[in-house]
Amino acid sequence: MLAAALGLLLAASETIGWEAAAETQERAREEPTGVGRARYSELGLRARLGLSAQGPDGRAALTYAPSLLFSQAISGPAEPGTAARQSGRLMLETRLAPTTRLGWRTAFEWGLTDFSPLSGQLARPVVGQLPSQRFVRTLGIDTMLELTHAFSRRLQLAVAAGMERAGGLGHDAVAALPIQVGPKANASLVWAADRTDSITVLWSGSQARYSIDRSALFSDLQAGWTHRASPQTVFDAAGGLVFVESSASDSPSTTGTYATGAAGVSWNLPVAPQRALRTSAHLRLLPGVDRFTALAIQTIRGEGTAELTEERLRLGAAASEARVISGVGEGADELRLEARSSWNAARGWSVEGGLGAAWTNQAPFVGWQVQGYLGLRWAAQGLF
Structure with missing residues (x-):
């Protein structure tokens, strides 16, 4: 049925496009272990293939992204190995009316996931407890059905519902990272009050059962405000409440209500005709559910970024710190620092390098x- 629907959309589309990208990255890495510091030489290979179709009443997109990591021990108690991971995403959207659209998306991730603090695979900004090993074999499936409607140019509504599966795959992996399965939903109402201000009311909720014989209910309601103070400066703020209930078959359920919020600012400063500086700073208070225990957890996170672009050269820096301030894992802390650069050597080709801690x-x-790390990246796109 899925293949038939995608085939019909492709056949009826006015334009069919493609995209492809490949990246190779050589890394020198040092990390602590229980008996000393280990040093590695790592080679990372990533690819991305995509197909998209656009028609008068709908669009579709299919993406597949595999990756490989070869790790070689240099010194210390290092353990060499190979880690493979695959991900994909399918998106279908149709127009039911001039201002109403119905969309469906499904995404999956399968393979060995890197849980180290320097990993780029984990979804930030939530931080919680870490598994007892760097790599865990995981399987994630996320499917959502979404309906969007524009009441006017200024007022838009979106509602979505679906299912999610996350956690380990296999006996050993599930022991390190429990499985969680359950439904989820969200709804948002966005009102553009004028050219400089917009207000958003957002609700999201989920119910998940864990393989450790626990279940968790999560509900988040908040309101947000975005203000464009000038063509170069944007302020944003949000606040609300989160309700978490965790229960098990052999113990009473625990409930809690927590504050949630965020505040930040972004600058986009044109320094010269071909040079621009983009910076941002944000502070977030993030209640959630711990993926190992299904208990409530609350994190505070601060982050800042800066990026300078000049013709073919791009320089960037980022810093962030997150700390669990209440709930299970209280006191867990994580600090990340990164500096990166990219140079467009030719059309579609770029050389990238960076340092991280x-x-x-x-x-x-x-x-x-x-x-x-030092790497080479190629990307291209076109139409059939």
Whole structure:
């Protein structure tokens, strides 16, 4: 049925496009272990293939992204190995009326996931407890059906519902990272009050059962405000309440209500005709459900970024720190620092390099991790 629907959309589309990208990255990495510091030489390979179709009343997109990581021990108690991971995404959207659209998306991730603080695979900004090993074989499936409607140019409504599966795959992996399965939904109402201000009311909720014989109910209601103070400066703020209920078959349920919020500012400063500086700073208060225990957890996170672009050269820096301030894992802390550069050598080709460091007080990664990398990236797109 899925293949038939995608085939019909492709056949009826006015335009069919493609995109492809490949990246290779050589890394030198040092990290703490229980018996000393380990040093690695790592080679990362990533690819991305995409197909999209656009018609008068709908669109479709299919993306597949595999990755490989080859790790070679240099010194210390290092353990060499190979990690493979695959991900994909399918999106279908149709127009039911001039201002109403119905969309469906499904995404999956399967393979060995890197849980180290320097990993780029984990979804930020939520931080919680870490598993007892760097790599865990995981399977994630997320499917959502979404309906959007524009009442006017200024007022838009979106509602979505679906199912999600996350966690380990296999006996050993589930012991390190429990499975969680359940429904989820969200709804948002966005009102553009004028050219400089917009207000958003957002609700999201989920109910998940864990393989550790626990279940968790999560509900988040908040309101947000975005203000464009000038063509270069944007302020944003949000606040609300989160309700979490965790229960098990052999113990009473626990409930709690927590504050949630965020505040930040972004600048986009044109320094010269071909040079621009983009910076941002944000502070977030993030209640959630811990993926290992299904209990409530509350995190505070601060982050800042800066990026300078000049013709074919791009320089960037980022810093963030997150700390669990209440709930299970209280006191867990993570600090990340990164500097990166990119140079467009030719059309579709770029050379990238960077340095990164991370510190955490969570086992087995207690202490500082550092890495440097140099890579080559190619990307292209076109129409059939």
